[in-house]
Amino acid sequence: MVASEKDFENAVHQVKLLKEDPGNDAKLKLYALYKQATEGPCNVPKPRVFDFLGRAKWDAWTALGSLPKETARQNYVDFVSSLRPSLTSSSGEGPAAHRSLPESEDVVVTSKDSITVITLNRPAKKNAITYQMYQDITLALKAASKDNSTITVFTGNGNYYSSGNDLSNFSNRSGSLQQMYAESALTLRNFVDSFIDFPKPLVALVNGPAVGIAVTVLGLFDAVYASDRATFHTPFSSLGITPEGCSSYTFPKIMGPAKAAEMLIFGKKITAREACAQGLVTEVFPHNTFQKEAWARLTAYAKNPPKAMRIGKQLLRSFGKETLHAVNAEECRVLQERWLSEECVNAIQTFFSKKGKL
Numbered sequence: 476m477v478a479s480e481k482d483f484e485n486a487v488h489q490v491k492l493l494k495e496d497p498g499n500d501a502k503l504k505l506y507a508l509y510k511q512a513t514e515g516p517c518n519v520p521k522p523r524v525f526d527f528l529g530r531a532k533w534d535a536w537t538a539l540g541s542l543p544k545e546t547a548r549q550n551y552v553d554f555v556s557s558l559r560p561s562l563t564s565s566s567g568e569g570p571a572a573h574r575s576l577p578e579s580e581d582v583v584v585t586s587k588d589s590i591t592v593i594t595l596n597r598p599a600k601k602n603a604i605t606y607q608m609y610q611d612i613t614l615a616l617k618a619a620s621k622d623n624s625t626i627t628v629f630t631g632n633g634n635y636y637s638s639g640n641d642l643s644n645f646s647n648r649s650g651s652l653q654q655m656y657a658e659s660a661l662t663l664r665n666f667v668d669s670f671i672d673f674p675k676p677l678v679a680l681v682n683g684p685a686v687g688i689a690v691t692v693l694g695l696f697d698a699v700y701a702s703d704r705a706t707f708h709t710p711f712s713s714l715g716i717t718p719e720g721c722s723s724y725t726f727p728k729i730m731g732p733a734k735a736a737e738m739l740i741f742g743k744k745i746t747a748r749e750a751c752a753q754g755l756v757t758e759v760f761p762h763n764t765f766q767k768e769a770w771a772r773l774t775a776y777a778k779n780p781p782k783a784m785r786i787g788k789q790l791l792r793s794f795g796k797e798t799l800h801a802v803n804a805e806e807c808r809v810l811q812e813r814w815l816s817e818e819c820v821n822a823i824q825t826f827f828s829k830k831g832k833l
């Protein structure tokens with residue numbers, strides 16, 4: 476469904492009625508999408524170096540590349556709808572006001588003992604994340620942030636946690652390359668933002684090997700429990716691409732720059748025990764008892780007073796948030812360029828022509 480002019484105007488009106496400040500990142504996103512929807516791609520000169528606000532706005536608008544006006548309009552309407560809890564009740568009902576998680580077989584959301592569980596459910600494809608799944612996960616996190624659960628858990632179905640980005644995302648979509656990559660960068664940015672902004676304790680149960688973006692976002696989780704069959708692999712350079720998920724910032728902080736470089740630049744695959752020694756994983760359990768032990772732990776933790784846990788998380792995380800959003804924006808901008816590079820195009824072709832393995 477494409478948002479009409481009326482939907483767009485309605486959303487612009489709703490923004491004016493916001494009761495609370497939605498924060499700088501949300502305001503930048505709204506600004507960029509509004510400009511793109513009304514004026515098209517940014518072609519104004521870059522503001523001078525000390526005009527920080529002007530630059531941030533220019534960067535946000537420019538990052539949308541050649542995203543079509545209609546798509547920007549739709550994204551604006553969707554984004555405003557995701558801000559609804561802070562809108563005034565007299566603002567009127569926008570078309571997407573009650574949008575909830577679409578029925579999805581590949582991303583399953585369940586609830587257990589006050590814990591919301593988001594399960595990647597494409598075991599035949601090693602839980603590779605499709606374009607649709609990025610959007611479903613983003614919506615699932617938004618919903619979990621508002622539901623009555625105390626903890627949110629991420630896991631995979633089958634013998635893999637996730638093989639990362641589904642490489643057919645590069646070929647399965649319509650439209651010009653420029654348009655597709657601009658949309659993808661925005662989708663990725665929203666996806667990672669939803670981890671950065673997640674307000675409750677977020678725990679990963681890494682049931683098997685994890686690859687690419689499934690590894691990088693772990694730096695944004697509050698605890699990572701892993702089976703001893705899990706491995707952690709970010710083969711970005713061999714795919715001609717660059718790190719995302721804020722890992723270019725979180726990994727050096729977590730494990731030190733040298734170990735981070737081995738993983739993110741040289742693509743070294745590490746075991747669960749190595750990842751634990753380096754601080755990326757909280758604790759490793761034998762595969763046979765992994766589910767039982769991890770769930771016993773989670774069920775006990777979920778009985779803690781929820782507000783205290785939420786506020787505790789805020790204290791631990793909120794000071795670095797601005798930086799994380801800036802890192803995310805920059806990683807997405809760089810990736811958007813890399814996707815067009817010969818190195819990346821060749822690597823994806825190799826995967827599908829020879830069914831090449833990591």
Ligand SMILES: CCCCCCCCCC/C=C\CC(=O)SCCNC(=O)CCNC(=O)[C@H](O)C(C)(C)COP(=O)(O)OP(=O)(O)OC[C@H]1O[C@@H](n2cnc3c(N)ncnc32)[C@H](O)[C@@H]1OP(=O)(O)O
Binds near residue numbers: 604656660716832
């Ligand atoms: C324009 C871009 C749009 C992007 C949209 C949003 C932005 C995303 C940004 C993030 C970008 C990249 C970050 C990353 O995640 S990089 C890492 C990408 N992942 C890989 O390179 C892994 C590739 N897979 C493999 O090397 C192997 O499959 C494996 C994981 C080592 C498992 O090997 P296996 O022998 O045990 O199993 P296999 O037979 O290969 O797999 C079973 C079937 O699953 C398919 N499959 C597995 N992983 C992927 C994948 N990542 N993408 C697509 N398909 C995958 C595999 O092809 C098999 O399929 P089939 O049975 O042959 O049909």
